[in-house]
Amino acid sequence: xxxxxxxxxxxxxxxxxxxxxxxxxxxxxxxxxxxxxxxxxxxxxxxxxxxxxxxxxxxxxxxxxxxxxxxxxxxxxxxxxxxxxxxxxxxxxxxxxxxxxxxxxxxxxxxxxxxxxxxxxxxxxxxxxxxxxxxxxxxxxxxx
Numbered sequence: 322x323x324x325x326x327x328x329x330x331x332x333x334x335x336x337x338x339x340x341x342x343x344x345x346x347x348x349x350x351x352x353x354x355x356x357x358x359x360x361x362x363x364x365x366x367x368x369x370x371x372x373x374x375x376x377x378x379x380x381x382x383x384x385x386x387x388x389x390x391x392x393x394x395x396x397x398x399x400x401x402x403x404x405x406x407x408x409x410x411x412x413x414x415x416x417x418x419x420x421x422x423x424x425x426x427x428x429x430x431x432x433x434x435x436x437x438x439x440x441x442x443x444x445x446x447x448x449x450x451x452x453x454x455x456x457x458x459x460x461x462x463x464x465x
Contacts, residue, residue, distance in 0.1 A: 331389045332364040334382035338395035340371040344441050348394045348448035355449040373408050376415040383423035390426040390455040396441040397433030405434035426458035
């Protein structure tokens with residue numbers, strides 16, 4: 322087992338955006354590896370078209386009794402308009418609202434906005450931070 326020890330194994334879901342597939346699938350692999358390192362079971366992986374599409378999938382996972390938390394993974398790369406900022410603002414707000422509604426941790430492993438493709442590639446390992454955040458918050462909430 323990994324760094325954290327639980328009497329029952331924590332189970333998480335991962336929602337990953339298919340947009341910028343080459344980057345996000347590497348993020349998914351890093352997240353799964355880190356979950357295994359921490360002794361956490363990835364009970365479900367849901368692929369959605371884009372970051373904006375994540376809240377519905379996250380809501381479905383959070384509603385499951387066998388899911389203790391969710392990790393959201395994606396890359397929002399800057400374009401010619403402010404679309405990246407709008408997508409991140411609305412998605413991150415809805416994700417935070419869902420965590421509060423279901424009282425389960427959701428890790429925001431979505432990089433951006435305002436980043437280049439090169440910066441997105443450099444931030445692939447941030448997926449591990451999102452897994453770590455979910456596990457730590459889950460552990461903290463268990464003590465309350």
